Amino acid sequence: xxxxxxxxxxxxxxxxxxxxxxxxxxxxxxxxxxxxxxxxxxxxxxxxxxxxxxxxxxxxxxxxxxxxxxxxxxxxxxxxxxxxxxxxxxxxxxxxxxxxxxxxxxxxxxxxxxxxxxxxxxxxxxxxxxxxxxxxxxxxxxxxxxxxxxxxxxxxxxxxxxxxxxxxxxxxxxxxxxxxxxxxxxxxxxxxxxxxxxxxxxxxxxxxxxxxxxxxxxxxxxxxxxxxxxxxxxxxxxxxxxxxxxxxxxxxxxxxxxxxxxxxxxxxxxxxxxxxxxxxxxxxxxxxxxxxxxxxxxxxxxxxxxxxxxxxxxxxxxxxxxxxxxxxxxxxxxxxxxxxxxxxxxxxxxxxxxxxxxxxxxxxxxx
Amino acid sequence: xxxxxxxxxxxxxxxxxxxxxxxxxxxxxxxxxxxxxxxxxxxxxxxxxxxxxxxxxxxxxxxxxxxxxxxxxxxxxxxxxxxxxxxxxxxxxxxxxxxxxxxxxxxxxxxxxxxxxxx
Numbered sequence: 001x002x003x004x005x006x007x008x009x010x011x012x013x014x015x016x017x018x019x020x021x022x023x024x025x026x027x028x029x030x031x032x033x034x035x036x037x038x039x040x041x042x043x044x045x046x047x048x049x050x051x052x053x054x055x056x057x058x059x060x061x062x063x064x065x066x067x068x069x070x071x072x073x074x075x076x077x078x079x080x081x082x083x084x085x086x087x088x089x090x091x092x093x094x095x096x097x098x099x100x101x102x103x104x105x106x107x108x109x110x111x112x113x114x115x116x117x118x119x120x121x122x123x124x125x126x127x128x129x130x131x132x133x134x135x136x137x138x139x140x141x142x143x144x145x146x147x148x149x150x151x152x153x154x155x156x157x158x159x160x161x162x163x164x165x166x167x168x169x170x171x172x173x174x175x176x177x178x179x180x181x182x183x184x185x186x187x188x189x190x191x192x193x194x195x196x197x198x199x200x201x202x203x204x205x206x207x208x209x210x211x212x213x214x215x216x217x218x219x220x221x222x223x224x225x226x227x228x229x230x231x232x233x234x235x236x237x238x239x240x241x242x243x244x245x246x247x248x249x250x251x252x253x254x255x256x257x258x259x260x261x262x263x264x265x266x267x268x269x270x271x272x273x274x275x276x277x278x279x280x281x282x283x284x285x286x287x288x289x290x291x292x293x294x295x296x297x298x299x300x301x302x303x304x305x306x307x308x309x310x311x312x313x314x315x316x317x318x319x320x321x322x323x324x325x326x327x328x329x330x331x332x333x334x335x336x337x338x339x340x341x342x343x344x345x346x347x348x349x350x351x352x353x354x355x356x357x358x359x360x361x362x363x364x365x366x367x
Numbered sequence: 368x369x370x371x372x373x374x375x376x377x378x379x380x381x382x383x384x385x386x387x388x389x390x391x392x393x394x395x396x397x398x399x400x401x402x403x404x405x406x407x408x409x410x411x412x413x414x415x416x417x418x419x420x421x422x423x424x425x426x427x428x429x430x431x432x433x434x435x436x437x438x439x440x441x442x443x444x445x446x447x448x449x450x451x452x453x454x455x456x457x458x459x460x461x462x463x464x465x466x467x468x469x470x471x472x473x474x475x476x477x478x479x480x481x482x483x484x485x486x
Contacts, residue, residue, distance in 0.1 A: 061378065062385050065473065103378045109472030111382070211449065 053092055056083050057099045064118040065103070065111040077118050087122060097124050101149050119150045132158055140165075141173040148177030156181060163189035172201050179205055183212040187238075190223050196230040205234070206241060216242050224250045229259045236265040240272035248275050255285040263289060267296040274304040283312050295327050302331030307338040314342045322353060329354075329361035368484050371395045371412040373403035373429055374446065375421050379469075383416065386473040387480065400424025404432045414484060416476075418446045419454050427454070430461040442483040446471070 060083050069075040079087075086092040097119075104115045119125065128150075131143030144162065147155050159181070162174035175197070178186035187209075197205075216238060223235035224247070232254065239247050251273065254266035263285075270278050282297045289297065298316065301309050313335070316328035332339035343361075348354050370392045374380040377398075384394055395410040397403035401423035407415075415433050419426040426445055433443060442464045447455050455466050465479055 058377075058381055062381065065382055066385065066389075099378070102376075103382075106376065106379050106470050107382070107472065108470045109474060111473055112470065 050095075053086065053095055054099075056080070056086060057096055059083070060096070060118070061099060061103055061115070064114045065107065067114045067117075075114070075117050075121075077114065077121060090127075093122075093124065093127055096122065097127060097146055100124070101146060104149050116151055119152075125150070125152050125155065128152070129155065129158070132162075137167045137170050140167075140170045144170070144173040144177045148173075148180045151181065153181050160189065164193050164195065166195075168195070168198070171195060172198070172204070175201065176204055176208060179208045179212070184209065184214045184216055187217065190226065190231050190234070193228060193231060196228070197234055198230075202230075202234045202237060206237060209238075210241075216244060220244065221247055221250045224254060229257075229262055232257065232259075232262050233265045236262070236269040240269040243273060245273045245275065248273055248278070252278075252281045255281070256288075260290045260293060264293045264296055267293060267300055271300040271303055274300075279305050279309050283309065286312075291321065291324070294324060298324065298327035298331050302327075302334040305331060305335050307335060310335060310338050310342045313339070314346060317346055317348075317354060322357065325354065326357050326361065329357050330364065333361045333365045368413040369393045369395065369410065370414045370416060370480070371397065371403060371407060371410055373397040373400065373415070373417040373421060373426070375399060375418060379418075379446075382473050383476065386477050390477055390481070392480075400426070400429055403429050407433060407436060412441060414441055414480065415443045416446065416480070417443065419451060419458065420448070427458055427461060430458055430463055434462045444476075444479060444483065 060077075060079055063079070064077045067075070067077050087096065100115055100119050104112055104119075107115070125147065128143045128146040131139040131146070132155075134140055134143070140162070144159055147159060156178070159174050159177050162170055163178055165171045165174060171193075175189055175193075178189055180186075220235060220238065223231050224239075226232050226235070236251060236254065238244075239251060248270070251266055251269050254269075255263055257263050257266065267282065270282065279301055282300060286294060286297050298313070301313060305313070310332060313328045313332045317325050319325055319328075329343060332343050340362075343349060343358050346354070346358075349358060370387055372380060372383050372387070372394055374383065374396075375398050380396055380398065384396060387394055395406050395412065397406050400421040403415075403417065403421075404424060407429075415429065417426040417429045421429075424432075430443055430445070433441065443462065445455065445458045445463045445466045446469055447458075447466055448469050455463075458466065464483055467476055467479060
């Protein structure tokens with residue numbers, strides 16, 4: 001018989017260890033399968049429970065949507081015994097809030113009013129307030145959203161405090177909520193906000209206000225001199241959107257603002273609320289502006305200007321920057337007869353690059 | 368009257384179903400555009416109420432399909448969201464008869480349905 005050296009024989013597997021390894025593998029596999037089965041059963045049970053809850057909620061919501069308030073008695077929307085019992089579970093209450101919110105966004109009139117009544121009747125606002133008190137920003141934001149959609153004006157004070165919150169998303173939700181709850185009056189948060197209002201948030205607020213009946217508050221001009229630059233920019237957008245010609249003077253002073261973006265927005269605003277003085281104001285402010293602002297002024301003059309601006313616009317054709325030359329040529333073309341004459345008679349009109357710039361401006365105008 | 372309702376939001380379709388059944392109409396519900404077009408062939412509705420934005424086929428496709436299939440002109444109401452003016456105009460070009468903007472009142476929808484069916 002072949003005698004293996006000692007060091008080689010130690011490498012031959014011992015049947016005892018092989019069995020042990022197999023037992024470990026089989027045991028682990030069994031555990032995994034058992035875990036998977038239990039998980040699937042639990043998931044299935046959760047799915048069935050969720051489906052049953054949603055059926056209960058669907059019935060409750062339909063009852064609320066078509067509820068007719070009886071005369072001489074407070075509105076109390078009837079709910080099934082099972083729904084009332086399920087409402088003791090926090091998860092069901094949250095699902096109820098989610099469904100109510102979705103339904104409230106879909107309907108108007110009595111149906112929407114009834115959904116708010118049900119929210120109030122079940123004291124679901126307390127759950128939203130709990131979220132508002134949470135230290136987690138996403139819960140705070142969710143709570144604010146719930147109260148705003150369900151039109152819970154009685155909690156305005158708490159939401160208003162958050163319009164200047166440190167966390168940007170909480171702040172954004174609170175600002176939108178205040179506008180949703182109080183329309184144009186809600187804009188008073190602009191008096192206290194220290195943090196910048198992002199471009200996205202400004203679009204969101206303008207969109208909300210476009211669906212809101214009413215007009216800008218009389219004291220809108222105070223936001224034009226706010227120490228917060230983003231408030232000034234937003235106020236300028238509001239003035240333009242709502243055609244506040246009376247604020248022309250205050251808007252014109254924004255052309256001297258230290259922040260270039262405020263000055264740019266002021267030019268855009270003046271384009272929308274222009275008067276007979278606007279072009280003279282813009283000409284006067286021109287030299288101190290940035291390139292973007294100068295381009296905006298030339299574009300505005302093309303839009304609102306007249307033959308009186310032709311000399312000023314012709315002077316800009318000598319600027320070394322071709323984009324300014326093109327903007328001035330475009331403005332001259334737009335001002336009409338005299339503007340075109342100024343372009344033709346300009347001493348370097350037939351020299352490169354002005355000849356091509358003038359041709360480009362003319363072609364754009366005819367197209 | 369037989370009404371085909373195509374809407375993908377569960378709460379909306381359920382509410383429309385309750386309201387129109389209460390008004391005595393027979394309903395056929397579809398939760399996506401393709402389903403709506405499939406059902407139109409065997410249900411033969413007297414009216415179609417359709418959402419604009421839906422999976423698989425849009426409300427505009429449903430309007431075109433309904434107009435191609437019909438043997439007699441049936442009224443079509445579209446459900447649009449705010450800011451969909453261009454799409455609403457396109458729907459009218461394709462042959463829609465009325466539109467209602469979301470969010471809406473179920474009672475208002477009921478009145479519009481009654482008015483269009485009585486014409």
